[in-house]
Amino acid sequence: MNFIQVNESSMANHKQIGLAVVGCGVVGRMRATLAKDYPGIGWIGLSDINEKVGRKLKDDINADYFTTDFRELIARPEVNAVVVATSTFRHVEPTLAAVERGLPLLIEKPLATDARQSAQVLAAIKKANVDAVLGYTQRFRRRFLAVKQRVDSGQIGEITAAVTRAFMNRMAPFGEMRLTQDRRFLTPMVVSGTHSLDMCLWIMGDAQPVSVYARSIDRVMGEHGTKDATFGVFEMNNGAIWSMNICWSLPKEWPGAVYGLEIGIVGTKGVVDIEDTHRDVVLVSEFDQGPAYRPDGLNLQTARHVEFLTSFPPGDVYGGELWGPMREETNSWFSRICLGKKTPHATAEEGHRNLMLTMAMDLSAKRRKEIALPIDPEELMAGLEE
Numbered sequence: 001m002n003f004i005q006v007n008e009s010s011m012a013n014h015k016q017i018g019l020a021v022v023g024c025g026v027v028g029r030m031r032a033t034l035a036k037d038y039p040g041i042g043w044i045g046l047s048d049i050n051e052k053v054g055r056k057l058k059d060d061i062n063a064d065y066f067t068t069d070f071r072e073l074i075a076r077p078e079v080n081a082v083v084v085a086t087s088t089f090r091h092v093e094p095t096l097a098a099v100e101r102g103l104p105l106l107i108e109k110p111l112a113t114d115a116r117q118s119a120q121v122l123a124a125i126k127k128a129n130v131d132a133v134l135g136y137t138q139r140f141r142r143r144f145l146a147v148k149q150r151v152d153s154g155q156i157g158e159i160t161a162a163v164t165r166a167f168m169n170r171m172a173p174f175g176e177m178r179l180t181q182d183r184r185f186l187t188p189m190v191v192s193g194t195h196s197l198d199m200c201l202w203i204m205g206d207a208q209p210v211s212v213y214a215r216s217i218d219r220v221m222g223e224h225g226t227k228d229a230t231f232g233v234f235e236m237n238n239g240a241i242w243s244m245n246i247c248w249s250l251p252k253e254w255p256g257a258v259y260g261l262e263i264g265i266v267g268t269k270g271v272v273d274i275e276d277t278h279r280d281v282v283l284v285s286e287f288d289q290g291p292a293y294r295p296d297g298l299n300l301q302t303a304r305h306v307e308f309l310t311s312f313p314p315g316d317v318y319g320g321e322l323w324g325p326m327r328e329e330t331n332s333w334f335s336r337i338c339l340g341k342k343t344p345h346a347t348a349e350e351g352h353r354n355l356m357l358t359m360a361m362d363l364s365a366k367r368r369k370e371i372a373l374p375i376d377p378e379e380l381m382a383g384l385e386e
């Protein structure tokens with residue numbers, strides 16, 4: 001169960017990466033900075049429509065190229081791998097441009113914010129036989145990998161019931177909303193619940209949801225065009241039940257930087273209970289710790305004197321470097337390309353599935369009815385848009 005397997009690729013197969021990073025905000029900056037230190041990377045090009053943000057990153061990491069036009073970047077002959085780290089509702093176009101060139105991709109979640117577009121992107125990826133993975137960064141944490149290994153090897157038997165609870169303060173939704181007035185699909189499930197939904201489904205393995213029943217509330221965030229919380233119950237094709245719940249309207253002062261999670265998974269032979277709220281490392285200071293998430297253009301006044309350390313999902317900075325899951329995830333994606341290694345990244349299929357399920361929860365909450373799954377993307381969007 002715990003044997004370490006050796007990668008079979010020979011040194012002769014090692015590939016040098018020419019990396020394009022599209023979107024130079026918080027996440028693009030992290031990934032590009034890690035690329036700078038990865039020995040298998042020979043060239044880094046950047047693109048952002050915000051020239052100030054992009055040029056600053058180019059100078060900071062001494063990148064080889066910058067343009068405000070992602071098409072120009074992706075067409076460069078040096079480029080043989082692409083990171084799409086644009087704003088949540090701007091993933092589709094750069095993804096399709098990279099797919100057209102047949103380049104491997106690391107795409108931030110979600111695959112799209114429209115289920116029809118997500119289906120088109122997935123179809124294009126499959127047709128071009130491109131290796132495209134999604135940024136479900138939490139899969140790269142030791143605790144979740146350990147759980148996955150035990151569950152896969154049958155230590156809790158057949159899964160019968162699961163419960164997921166994600167709690168977030170209001171800073172992430174405000175970060176998402178700063179860039180668009182069209183917030184219909186910037187819901188707690190589509191933007192953030194997708195991380196815990198992916199985690200629970202990944203651990204649960206092959207079971208497929210056959211229906212979902214959900215409810216939402218928008219008492220606090222309704223005036224900003226989104227919701228406070230969505231809670232739902234899925235039924236799986238093996239009869240298992242799974243309760244998936246997220247609330248992202250906790251006060252800005254809540255000590256969790258972004259995400260606090262609890263997952264319980266019960267099987268016929270055992271149980272796994274994951275406490276991931278980060279209440280185990282608490283900092284209290286006379287100084288305001290400010291927001292952990294600081295994208296360009298987001299100015300939130302806070303007074304956060306208590307903080308659950310290590311609760312910022314990508315990781316934490318020490319000595320000017322990022323340590324944590326996004327480092328593991330990004331470097332292991334580079335190894336996937338350079339060495340052909342198998343990695344636990346979410347596939348494009350899983351990314352599309354996650355969007356469909358998060359939107360199905362939104363549709364169920366809207367209709368106040370159970371939704372049978374799988375649902376056609378056209379039918380799903382027609383229901384959400386009516």
Ligand SMILES: NC(=O)c1ccc[n+]([C@@H]2O[C@H](COP(=O)([O-])OP(=O)(O)OC[C@H]3O[C@@H](n4cnc5c(N)ncnc54)[C@H](O)[C@@H]3O)[C@@H](O)[C@H]2O)c1
Pocket residue numbers: 022023024025026027028047048049050053068070085086087088089090108109110135136137295296313314
């Ligand atoms: N994996 C994770 O843990 C994680 C964490 C936070 C955010 N995210 C995701 O990463 C993505 C980026 O988030 P962020 O926090 O970096 O946001 P951000 O606003 O800091 O950065 C996004 C950047 O994309 C740029 N951009 C938008 N459209 C573009 C285009 N057409 N071409 C080039 N650049 C364009 C914007 O100007 C901005 O600089 C989002 O999809 C978000 O959901 C993932």
